[in-house]
Amino acid sequence: MKRELLLAEFLATPWAMMPERLAAVTSVMNRWSRGDAATQAALKQVAADQSARNTRRQALANSAGNGIAVLPLYGVVTQRGNMVDDVSGPGSVSTQLFAAALRDAIADPAVGSILIDIDSPGGSVYGVAELADEIAAARSQKPVVAIANSLAASAAYWIGAQASELYVTPGGEVGSIGVWQAHFDYSEAMSRDGVKPTLISAGKFKVEGNPYAPLDDEARSFLQSRTDDYYAAFTKAVAKGRGVAISQVREGMGQGRVLGADAALAEKMVDGISTFSDVLKKMQRDAKSSKPKASRLAIARRELEIL
Template identity: 50%
Template sequence: MHYSIAELLSAPWAILPERLAFVTALLRSAVGQDTRPDTTPQVRIHAATNAARRTPAGNGAIAVLRFHGIAVQRTDELGEALGLLSLARFAQSFRAALVDDSVAGILLDVDSPGGSVYGIMELADEVWRARGRKPVFAVANSLAASGAYWIASSAAEFYVTPGGEVGGIGVVTAHLDMSQALEKAGVKTTLVSAGRYKLDGHPARPLGEDARKHVQSRVDEYYGAFVRSVARNRGVALAKVRNGMGQGRLLDAQRATREGMVDDVATIDMVVRKLAQRIGEGKAANASRIAAARQREIDALARQPSTVARRAAARQRLIELLSV
């Protein structure tokens, strides 16, 4: 949990801005750091379950991986109880499904406002590369915002439920200036540091202009990476992502489809059927390739010189091929 708080105070986030304010208050209150007791949010604690489930698909199982909650690179049990999602743990589940021979396809079941940028880019690239090994689909069920959209858009096909929303393509960070609150509470903070910029962004002091410019440059860099990844994932120009696709806003299912942010509108059951169909088509295509290769070998053997030894070897090979 302390790791999550450190992330929150210093790192850019690919998350809905209103959720960032909520998480800030929630995590600080969870460890007794909130100096404003009247503003502590009322939250029902629940266990975050993101385990994979398998769905039979005729031609092999489909692993349905739940991407639910606010994503952070890693968290503990308390963080998960507060609704955080460990990207490291999710990546392990994804890799296990990818190498499992009994799994023919993977579906990302996404319901997330995004999260910390740490780990998002790497997981999105991993999902993108996996498309060449197995069919990987994603569905916003019902929210894929910001960092969650970054990852889901990396799938080979991406859908949104009829009442769902996608988007929030952007990066945000927050500086908590607690200096006045600490002063009113009678707390005096003495900071001792080395390094010209070591205290940039410290919550016990206001954010200076130089520090603000540096934070903005970090946000811009992550946003650029976000835009490039989405353009690659969706097969569109960079300008299309920057100047369209909601420009940081969420879009409903129909508009998101028109903007090219998703492939279509579908329930999760419909997406499972689409993925099962894709798996069947892939197996049929592979069987056709194998049959064509076998026929080419048969034809090549039939054209070999007609010496006795070679003819005998060719006849034996033809018998083996035709008996497969």
């Protein structure tokens, strides 16, 4: 029963993440909690995915330059630490670590603009609003461009929508604007196992929503209000970042679904459809054209100094 309670606690966290992707992470946690060893096929897949992530990050490092810092935002979004890098798939990204890298790029005088490379199904809501605010503030200091390459869903879209410009690859997807959480009632299962919990608590609502009993109307209402609050913050941030009305975010933009590139562009969720390399080239051209040109007087003075 400890396994079920661990998963219940995990899923009770408010998530801004595609449910099917969270189900995949849950299956891994399920195996961990049982103490089952991963199959050789699974271990080979994990190793292959880790190698692919490292190769992709190295390619980003090589593509940076010309005053452009490229920051990867890959995998499940968490607040602290990269928590699931040892599982198959795109791994995870910490909002705290990403924010630190963003601050370094803003402070670096050699960096003129920033490109965020996003490939993420979203994640926990914790830390997302804070990172989104930092990206929005960074726009006033340096151009911050983001690209869904090839997925910016839920929390990842929340983050990407704060960039000065947001693009999606031709085969990419963006959206999944919404927040959800789950409650699991294991009371009948525990009763069949002969387990009868007694909760000792202080505070009227301290054990509200616990998995040992059915969810009552008052607890359901509170959990719904908690979800609504995060959804309100999510949609407000997207509306501000994309320069549209909140009603447009709530009544359009997929209403919780991910949208393909063409549909996302039609909904004004992105600024264009482009490959990563083309976005990088555009930023390089923009950087060159924005460099201040010396005045004729300054050129004449330098020529006199040479003479």
